[in-house]
Amino acid sequence: MTETQPTLRALLARRDLDLRLASRPDDLDEGALDAPLRWVHSSDLIDPTPFLADDLLLLTTGTQFVGAGSDGEAGDDAAYVARLRARGVRGLGFGTEVVRDGIPPALVLACAAQRMPLFEVPYRTPFIALARANAEAIAAQAYARRTWALSAQRAISLAALRPDGLAATVAELASQLGAWVGLFDAAGTLTQSAPADVLDDDARAALATEAGAVLRRGSRAASTLEIGDRRVTMQTLGRGGHLRGLIAIVGADLDLEGRSVVTSVIAMAGLALEQNVGLGRARAALRAGLLHTLLEDDPQLARRVSRELWGPLPTSPVLIGVAAVAANRTDAAVDWLELQAAERGGLFYARSGDGIVVVVSAADEGAPTALAGLLDAAVGLSEPTDYNGxxxxxxxxxxxxxxxxxxxxxxFADAAGVLSSLDSPAARALADARLRPLRAHDEAHGTALVETVRTWLTHDARIDEAARALGIHRHTVRARVAQAQQLLGVDLSSFPARAELWAALVAAG
Structure with a gap:
């Protein structure tokens, strides 16, 4: 995007207008002549600011200063120029030979003090010629931008037809925008980017963190932020609750046409990713079938099919992991595992009613650990085993x-124990019935009997230690334990009664 917007420099360069810059370069801010102009307006009011918009050139013949002593005193001129500067006027054009032959020296000094560009408009150049020239430049720029947008969309569409459609689309968008473009998958992993070696490691890490946060929210979103001194635009791909990824653009100041090009890319990328969903369902069904044969301790079919489609199963001994992932992050987990299986090999996964089952070599626990961290999943991991077990x-x-x-x-080695077997519907039902008197009392009277008894038992039924943990007086702990005994109808001074109550608390969670 190399087109320049209409500017004062462009008007000064037009020979047919014959304009002359009266300001010295040292009296102007850097870029003052290159600021975009929205319009050119003329007025001889002493205070035209109520009728002006931002980012325009003001033309005047100086009629408002006649008799005001502006030839020698700068007071009126200084206040006038200060008002224009505060209103956002980009420059002041003085039409000579209408009221006077040249630009009043006081006005030159006032513009220099405010660093306002001042230029002379000769008598033979009508003010309307400047307005028309600027309007033509705006129209030409708009036409150029629309032409660029159509050309860019055509080039991106052709790139999308290549075998490496997504990678080619990202590279073409980056080329058209003159910016860095990255495509993140649903798990927040950067899968495609262009051009290479533009962002340093810190910028990439900050971008990945922000992309992951946006995707974890699970809702469609467009956002802008600053990373260092660079502007970043992010747009999610896919439907709310089923996001397929995210496109990030770094270093592009997008106008209407630029946004339209990005929108077309988002639509194409989203469609391409959604089209993969059907294939993904077929793969998921096949993986689930292979998992079923593995659970029957018969790995022969799984070995043969996996070798043909994805590569060999992980080498024995293996670890079996089961991951529980939030519903709105399941697709992201599957996409991430598919990418890991394709890039690293030595990994098999499948979805089941209990969660996502992950099989890795016993020497490589990286995938289950990364899955837990990236997608906030809870993962249970077995002891090493061969496929027959x-x-x-x-x-x-x-x-x-x-x-x-x-x-x-x-x-499993850390979780194994008799109490771990209490996590079943039957055990939870018995535990809820056992604890119901305490919970009912807590709800009715605002007490904390369940919490107190749990803390007391955790600290080996020691009143003083439980009181310190709860931050209450030991007499309060003793009174609550006595009340719990009465409501439960048991004597908690005996170990069997305490053990049964602790088992109920564990089963109830």
């Missing part, structure tokens, strides 16, 4: 998952 390892991963929290990996 796949079902047992899968059960271990499910056991570990029951105690895992979002964003972390829990290994």
């Amino acid at each position: 796949f079902s047992r390892a899968h059960a271990q991963a499910l056991t570990a998952l029951r105690t895992a929290v979002s964003g972390t990996v829990t290994r």
Whole structure:
């Protein structure tokens, strides 16, 4: 996008207008002559500012200064120019030989003091000629921008037809905008970018963090932000709740035509990604079928099919992971795992009713750990096993998952125990019934019996330690424990009663 907007410099360069810059270069701000102009207006009012818009040139013959002593005193001229400067006027043109032969010296000094560009309009150049010249420049620029937009969209459409459609589209958009363009997948991983080596590592990390945050929100969005001294535009791809990725543009100041080109790319990229959904469903069904055969501890079919389509299954011994991912992030998790399987190999995954099952070599736990961190997933991980023990390892991963929290990996060795088996519908139903008297009392009276008893048992039924943990007096803890005993109808001084109550608290979560 190299077209320049209509400017005072462009008007001064037109020989047919015969304009002369009266300001010295040292009296002007850098770029003052190159600021875009929205219009050219003429007025001889002493205060025309109520009738002016921003970013225009004002033309005057100086009639308003006749008899005001502007030849020798700068007071009126200074106030006049200060008002124009405050209003956002880009420059002042003085028409000579109408009221006087030259530009009043006081006006020259006032414009220099405000760093306002001042130029002479000779008698033979009508003011309307400047207005018409600027209007023609605006129209020519608009035509050039529309022509550029059509040409850019045509070039991008041709790029999209190439075998590497998405990569070619990103590269062509970057070329047309003269900016850095990146395509992030649904998991927030940068998959395509152009041109190379434009952003440093810190900028890329900041961009990836922001892209991940936008995608985690799960809703369609367009946003702009600053990274360092660069302007960044971001636009999500796909439907709300089912985002397929995000396009980021760094270093482009997009006008209406630029935004239209970006919108066309977003539409094409979104369509291309959505078209992959059907193929993704077929792959998911095939993977689920292979997982079913693995759970029967018969890896032969899975080995043969995987070798033909994706490469060999991970080498034994393997780790089985089961990941619980938020519903609006499941597609992102699958996209990320598909990318990892294609780039790294040595990884098999499939969706199941219990979550996403991930199989990796026992020597490589990177994928489950990264999955937990990137997508805030809870992951349960089995002990190493061969494929003949796949079902047992899968059960271990499910056991570990029951105690895992979002964003972390829990290994079976850390989660295994008798109490971990309490996570079942039957155990939860019994636990809820057992704890109902305490919960009902807490809800009715605003007490904290359940929390107090849990903390008391956690600290080995020691009143003083529980009081410190809860931040209350030890007599309050003792009174609450006594009240809990009464409501439950048990004697909590005995170990079996305390063990049963602790089991109920664990099962109830």
